[in-house]
Amino acid sequence: MRIVAIRDIVAPIRSQIANAYIDFSQMTASVVAVITDRVVDGRPVVGFGFNSNGRYAQHGLLGERFMPRLQLADPEALLDDRGLLDPARCWAAMMKNEKPGGHGERSVAVGVLDMAIWDALAKAERRPLWRLLADRYNGGVADDAAWVYAAGGYYYPGKDVEQLTAEMRRYLDLGYRHVKMKIGGVALADDLRRIEAVLALVGEGERLAVDVNGRFDLPAALEWGRALGPYGLKWYEEPLDPLDYLAHAALATQYDGVIATGENLFSMQDARNLVRHGGLRPDRDVLQFDPALSYGLVEYLRTLDMLKAHGWSPRRCVPHGGHQFALNIAVGLQLGGNESYPQVFAPFGGFADDCPVVDGRVRMPDLPGIGFEAKNDLWAVMKTLLD
Structure with missing residues (x-):
């Protein structure tokens, strides 16, 4: 070959x-x-x-x-x-x-x-990639489906709370049980109103995650963490600069809920520094390293080995990116799940067209490779490389 x-x-x-x-x-x-x-x-x-x-x-x-x-x-x-x-x-x-x-x-x-x-x-x-990975690296065992959540709730000009909740309702109608929204782009009081509107829709804090995208310094992260604590959210994502490990460790002493981070760390060494020095807790926190951004699956396998050596389960890994590559990895290596972008970042976000989300989970197709050919809008872009 x-x-x-x-x-x-x-x-x-x-x-x-x-x-x-x-x-x-x-x-x-x-x-x-x-x-x-x-x-x-x-x-x-x-x-x-x-x-x-x-x-x-x-x-x-x-x-x-x-x-x-x-x-x-x-x-x-x-x-x-x-x-x-x-x-x-x-x-x-x-x-x-x-x-x-x-x-x-x-x-x-x-x-x-x-x-x-x-x-x-x-x-x-x-063979499907998920099956190849299970056979090579996981004793032949794969999950029958992957837990996925719908990432959205972005800001854009003129978007109000009613439009935000309508967006989240669409995700629920597509079969998702958990959703994620952006915060930190407006004043705390305004974001709390946005959060409470979505909570009224989804019914409980555990079904909603919030994402700051690394915007806060430590005082702001602590202030917002105190405000978010009573909601019992699924997680508080990237509250701090991704490379400020000491600040993460300080936040973890004050915020009892789940902290999620890692999507902007791009190597096994960076991931190791996070778990060594970031104060994250293997019993609750979530690691979001994205293999497509961090040297690929070869490096991600090294990262998983390192995490196991530091007492972390692969189930605490939920990759960023919302793409089919990470979805195959999540199923074949039995990670905690995978992000999904059902209505943004087209055509790259989302999964194969005939793989619906059912009760918050996605079953993998039995297609050779990653399965890009079964996602029509993405395949329309990729096949131009064959001309």
């Missing part, structure tokens, strides 16, 4: 929505195709990948460093003992001559290609 071509495009994820920190009016994503000489059912095996929302397209890094390294590597050095692409060996080739630390945007570029390589490998084996 040889890589014969790699292609990439930049696709828009434009929207007028905003969280407490950024708006998405200029957001883009990289989409790649790794084309191989392996033929299955009369067609060459092609793996596809893209980066999650919140980080921009990586066309320069992909074209200047990471795609050429895969293409110029000794083809035999990228294969396992069966002659198939080995994601770990491909990862090592991509990271050749890269210094440690300073992970920055390169973790996103590598993550895009890593996703495509896993997609190609699973297709070459004629």
